[in-house]
Amino acid sequence: MQTNKISPRLLAMLSLVLYFICLVTPAYHPVIGYAEAGVYYGWAALLLGPIGLFGGHFSWLANPLLWFSWSKFESKNYNAALGASILAIMMALTFLLNGTIPVGSSGSYKYEVLFGYYLWLGSVVLAGFAAGTSRKRSQSAPNLTAEETPSDEAARRSSL
Template sequence: MLAPASRNKVSRWLAGASVVAFLVSLVLPAYQTNRYGHLHNHSGLEAFILGPIGLFAGHISWAANAVLVLSLAKRTSPHYGLSFVLALLA
């Protein structure tokens, strides 16, 4: 078991790395469509903005964004184990 000071340092580093990875994913291509023989790349930001619409069609993968934010918010609470479980779910 890590000491509280070490756990906080690791927690801050992992949270920062998670936020950086999320921000980078917004500028990278997320998926590609082929419409009448023309390929079009869609950015992660486009997928992030339009993702909630998919919830109405039963596509729940976008909900991982909300679970990740909740995990980051819970990392400083006394029940930090919940943060770990939420991060794994995301």
């Protein structure tokens, strides 16, 4: 009995959708003393992220790794896509390890991680699953594309 499997292409598309949603949702906000600073949305984190590299925040590097993973997935280089996704996951998780974040010229402050960060992390993880699933399928059946199943292959051969 064959079970329906989630398509790697669908996982990649969901990854992309989550990424765009995370850009318009709150990602984090610094807590400054007894007051709370403004909320930083995903688009702001994406634009300001390279500045964080100078403050020891390397999680922003997950973005170019994710973009690279998507491009390698599209070109069917699943090994490179999977490797980039794994590195992107590791980089994205470093955001949870830092206790403070630089806020302009006023110093570094503790911060609270918000929903948008987890959407972003989910996007990175889905890209990894898409690449890993495609890699496994391409290795187990070298004549099949990542989207085909063995029954698809049998149907294609019988129609020839």
